[in-house]
Amino acid sequence: MHFNWEHWSATASPFCKFKLVVIKTAYQLKSKSLQRTVDIEVYMPENLLGNEVLHLLLVNDGQDLAQMQLEESLKSLYAKWLIEPVVTVGIKAGEERLQEYGVANKPDFKKRGGKAKLYTEFVLNELLPFLHQEIGKPINGKKAFAGFSLGGLTAFDVAWNHSDIFDVVGVFSGSFWWRTKDLSEGYTDSDRILHQMIADSKEKPNLKFWLMTGTEDEKADRNQNFIIDSIDDTVDVIKELVKKGFQRPDDIFYYEMVGGKHDVPTWGKAFPKFLEWAFAKRTSF
Numbered sequence: 115m116h117f118n119w120e121h122w123s124a125t126a127s128p129f130c131k132f133k134l135v136v137i138k139t140a141y142q143l144k145s146k147s148l149q150r151t152v153d154i155e156v157y158m159p160e161n162l163l164g165n166e167v168l169h170l171l172l173v174n175d176g177q178d179l180a181q182m183q184l185e186e187s188l189k190s191l192y193a194k195w196l197i198e199p200v201v202t203v204g205i206k207a208g209e210e211r212l213q214e215y216g217v218a219n220k221p222d223f224k225k226r227g228g229k230a231k232l233y234t235e236f237v238l239n240e241l242l243p244f245l246h247q248e249i250g251k252p253i254n255g256k257k258a259f260a261g262f263s264l265g266g267l268t269a270f271d272v273a274w275n276h277s278d279i280f281d282v283v284g285v286f287s288g289s290f291w292w293r294t295k296d297l298s299e300g301y302t303d304s305d306r307i308l309h310q311m312i313a314d315s316k317e318k319p320n321l322k323f324w325l326m327t328g329t330e331d332e333k334a335d336r337n338q339n340f341i342i343d344s345i346d347d348t349v350d351v352i353k354e355l356v357k358k359g360f361q362r363p364d365d366i367f368y369y370e371m372v373g374g375k376h377d378v379p380t381w382g383k384a385f386p387k388f389l390e391w392a393f394a395k396r397t398s399f
Contacts, residue, residue, distance in 0.1 A: 134192040134199065135160045136185050143244060147236040148214065148229070153206040154241070155179065157188060158249070159199040169200040169255035169393050170245070172237065174215065174265030176204020182382030191386060197393040201249055205241070207265070215268040216292065217307045218275065223296050234272050238279070258392055260284030260324075262381050267292055267308060270323075274311070277319030284324045284388045286381045287331050287374075290347035297336065306347065312354040323355065323366045324391055326384050328374020345370065367391055 137160050143152045155176055162168070173179060184202065191197045208214065216227020218234050246253065257280050261269035266285035273280035295305040304310060331344035339346070352366055360366055369387065374380040 134162070136188045136192070138185055141244075141248070143240060145236045145240055147232045147240060148208070150208055150210075152208065152236065152241075153177075155204040155206070156245070156248070157185060157202040157204070159188075159192065159201070162199060162251075166199050167255040167396075168251055168253055169198060169258070170253045171200050171202045171258045171260060171389075171392070172241070172269070173202065173204050174259075174261030174269055175207050175211075175263070177206040178262065178378045178381070179204040181378050182385055184382075184385065187382075187386045187389065191389055195395055196390055198255065198395050200255075200389070200393045201245070201253070203241075203245060205237075211264070215264045217267065217271045217311060220294075220307050220311070222292050222307065223294055223299070227292070230268065230271070233268065234275075237272060238276060242279070256281040256392065258282035258284060260286070260388065261288075262286045262378075263376065264289040264292075270308065271311070273321060274315070274319055277321050280321065282322050282324070282392050284326075284392065285348075286326045286384060286388075287328060287344060287376050288325065288348060288351075290351050291343055301336075303350070306350075309347075309350055309354050312351070312358065315358070318358045318360070321365075323360070324369070324388050325351065325366070326369040326371065326374075326381075326388070328371045328376065328380050330373055331376045344376070 137158045139156050141154050141156065143154060145152050210229060212226045213229040214233040216222065216230040218231040221227045259269040259273045259280050266288035267290060270283050270285055273283045290308055292307045293301060293305045294307060295301040325348050327344050327348045332342050334343045336343050352368060355366055369384060371380060371384060
């Protein structure tokens with residue numbers, strides 16, 4: 115067994131001057147797919163030794179990451195040696211968020227999500243090639259996609275249908291209610307778009323899932339079972355995943371935050387837990 119003393123001493127010794135820092139850089143990408151400029155922020159770990167595994171995390175609604183104090187969370191996790199280096203990319207939503215987010219090719223009952231396919235094309239064909247060129251280091255670890263609310267639904271959809279690229283999905287208070295019928299139009303649970311997408315899929319993607327809800331995510335209770343819809347819909351996603359052969363806890367982690375709300379502060383508290391789960395530091399000796 116090879117013992118990398120330099121690597122161990124540089125990270126584990128409190129007397130060593132080595133320190134992994136985070137550099138945040140803003141970019142503007144002129145997207146042909148979306149016909150607009152997309153603002154992104156890249157949180158890049160610096161002072162790497164060169165022998166680390168480097169992961170990639172894309173996050174929808176990246177405009178919320180500053181309020182979530184992501185930079186501070188990353189620095190704290192690195193300082194405590196809890197996660198491996200990860201390039202985190204916040205993709206800021208545009209004015210047509212309700213059109214660009216959703217499930218590709220399947221608009222909801224209000225015709226929202228009509229540009230979700232174009233957003234997927236932007237991520238795959240424009241954003242990822244840009245990042246690989248700009249980062250300048252090989253992404254030799256996991257590729258994850260995460261999001262909040264409707265951005266979480268979108269991250270799930272993109273990763274599910276492109277598991278040849280992505281390995282991990284993170285969804286916070288996901289809009290799994292996304293449906294083809296309004297409640298007043300004879301709605302049934304089979305009208306939920308993402309659940310049906312999972313059920314109709316012939317293959318089992320090679321993915322792992324981190325799903326989070328808050329007990330105060332909302333007040334709505336469609337079936338009057340005294341469980342809010344956000345929790346019901348997320349639990350039902352898990353049930354569909356289990357039917358496909360995914361297992362808990364190996365493939366699916368569900369975090370229900372007591373008192374958690376449908377807001378940025380709640381997601382900010384949960385996000386470090388997701389980072390620890392997705393990119394946990396592995397011991398090498």
